[in-house]
Amino acid sequence: MKKNENEKPVKAVSLMMLITLVGKLLGLYRDRLLTVNYGSGMEANAFLTASRIPRVFFDAVFASAISASLIPVYSEILRKKGKEEANRFAGNFMTVMALLCALLTGLGMVFAPQLTAFFADGYDAGTAELCAQLTRVMMPTVLFTGVAFSFVGVLQSLGEFNIPAAISLVSNCAVILYYFTLNDRFGIQGLAVTFLGAWLLQALIQVPSLKKRGFAYHPSLSLRSEGMRKVFALMLPVMVSTWVLPINQTVNAKFGSRLFDGAGVTALELAYNLFTVIAGVFVLSVTNYIFPKLSRENADGDRAALRETIRGSMHTTLVVVLPMAAGLFVMAEPIVELIYGGGRFDAFSVSITARALTCMSLGMIGYAAQAVLCRVYFAEQRGIVPLVAGGASIGVNLLLCVLLTGPLDVAGVAWASSAAFLVNALLLYFPLKKRGLEFGDRTFCLDGAKALMASVLMGAAVSACRGWLAPRTGRLVALGVPVLLGVLLYGVLVTVLGLPEAKLIVSQLKNRMKRGS
Numbered sequence: 001m002k003k004n005e006n007e008k009p010v011k012a013v014s015l016m017m018l019i020t021l022v023g024k025l026l027g028l029y030r031d032r033l034l035t036v037n038y039g040s041g042m043e044a045n046a047f048l049t050a051s052r053i054p055r056v057f058f059d060a061v062f063a064s065a066i067s068a069s070l071i072p073v074y075s076e077i078l079r080k081k082g083k084e085e086a087n088r089f090a091g092n093f094m095t096v097m098a099l100l101c102a103l104l105t106g107l108g109m110v111f112a113p114q115l116t117a118f119f120a121d122g123y124d125a126g127t128a129e130l131c132a133q134l135t136r137v138m139m140p141t142v143l144f145t146g147v148a149f150s151f152v153g154v155l156q157s158l159g160e161f162n163i164p165a166a167i168s169l170v171s172n173c174a175v176i177l178y179y180f181t182l183n184d185r186f187g188i189q190g191l192a193v194t195f196l197g198a199w200l201l202q203a204l205i206q207v208p209s210l211k212k213r214g215f216a217y218h219p220s221l222s223l224r225s226e227g228m229r230k231v232f233a234l235m236l237p238v239m240v241s242t243w244v245l246p247i248n249q250t251v252n253a254k255f256g257s258r259l260f261d262g263a264g265v266t267a268l269e270l271a272y273n274l275f276t277v278i279a280g281v282f283v284l285s286v287t288n289y290i291f292p293k294l295s296r297e298n299a300d301g302d303r304a305a306l307r308e309t310i311r312g313s314m315h316t317t318l319v320v321v322l323p324m325a326a327g328l329f330v331m332a333e334p335i336v337e338l339i340y341g342g343g344r345f346d347a348f349s350v351s352i353t354a355r356a357l358t359c360m361s362l363g364m365i366g367y368a369a370q371a372v373l374c375r376v377y378f379a380e381q382r383g384i385v386p387l388v389a390g391g392a393s394i395g396v397n398l399l400l401c402v403l404l405t406g407p408l409d410v411a412g413v414a415w416a417s418s419a420a421f422l423v424n425a426l427l428l429y430f431p432l433k434k435r436g437l438e439f440g441d442r443t444f445c446l447d448g449a450k451a452l453m454a455s456v457l458m459g460a461a462v463s464a465c466r467g468w469l470a471p472r473t474g475r476l477v478a479l480g481v482p483v484l485l486g487v488l489l490y491g492v493l494v495t496v497l498g499l500p501e502a503k504l505i506v507s508q509l510k511n512r513m514k515r516g517s
Helices: 002-038 042-061 063-081 083-110 112-119 125-138 141-157 162-181 183-204 207-212 226-241 244-256 260-300 303-340 347-361 364-379 384-434 442-469 475-496 500-516
Strands: none
Touching: 002 042, 002 162, 002 183, 002 260, 002 303, 042 083, 042 112, 042 125, 042 141, 042 183, 042 244, 042 260, 063 083, 063 141, 063 226, 063 260, 063 364, 083 112, 083 125, 083 141, 083 226, 112 125, 112 244, 125 183, 141 162, 141 183, 141 207, 162 183, 244 260, 244 384, 260 303, 260 347, 260 364, 260 384, 303 347, 303 364, 303 442, 303 475, 303 500, 347 384, 364 384, 442 475, 475 500
16 A cells, blocks of 8 residues: 555656656757847847847746745635635636736836836847837736636645646647748747747646636735635745746846847756756646645644655656766766757857856756745745745845856856856745755765766766767767666666665556566
């Protein structure tokens, strides 16, 4: 019985990872179509900044705050008062959020030129004007995203993870279709409209699943209900703490707009997209799965279960993310060249994007750890520690950008980003000790050292293999064979070293072979 219980979360996360991976790969292909059609010139730079502005607006004010406040409060009401009362709260929450998002949308459209000047002060007049035009077109994504994320929060609270994981898959397909049908006719302006429609689609495809799960929207506008009072009490510190990523990205893009006639924006944006595809597929799947679980355990007052969930999540994160970081560090350039190279994305564009990605890879474990640990505080409805940690992270990122961008250009900005992730993670970790949620015991640290050693050995082998193959084979073989070698070698090493995740996978494979025979 216990074995089945252990396998259930592994299967759930694995399926989410698969769906998320397909969506992320489609996102990479979508980005490739952008680089092939527009390179790293004026239109690409303007579009990437214009698409970032509404995302930053939403991320800074609502994104994680919606899920971080909606899921714990909805889960608590669901367990204590039943689905009808929980749905009534969710309807009230969605109405309030939609009105606030609509207000932000209007403000963003009115002040689009000023926002462009703030986000990319290194653009010339033509690029800045185009960016402002595209910003006005895409600003309503703030509203559509608010609705979509609210739906995601309800579905995850009700135990549905696959549909929320699939929303980016559907929207990316819509954008890719535009490139092959209408791009030649409508160009970059039509692409902006398509992005807007794709975000609306992310909300609409969740409606059937919400109905199936018994959710009914009851519009109401009460700011004094018990649920909304809890949301607002939690939301402010959570909201401020979730400013870390969008503010740091905004700072990085601002410094990037001053490099290589604005091409630094494209290099950093594409590098970050690749970074989040490689790390984010796993991290997003884990955090989406454990957050409702952490919220339920906190609502039940089960500290032992809460601590074990944190420990298991962080252990698996360490074992999986370390080899990803090592592989990305040694293979950044061939990955960038294969995915983005060609058309108007020339060798120089590949080079600066790869340098940014190499330096970002060193921050991958910090990125993953802070994503998981933030959910612990949000599940406990404690936002002060993430707020303080986030503020320190923003300060570190800004200081290092000022110090490093001049001598190291895009690599300096990427180094700043990596350091900021690490600082954030460390400041989230240490306060857990005081509340009895310590997970970094001797066994955990020993397993981490084993995973690090295996990752370093794997990275060295992958680099040597790639160095030998590159002058002798095509670029696809020179990339694919070392990656495959790395996966197999790391699997062998962690199995020999006796890490629990390897034992579980071996056990499952043996069980499948027995059932098959």
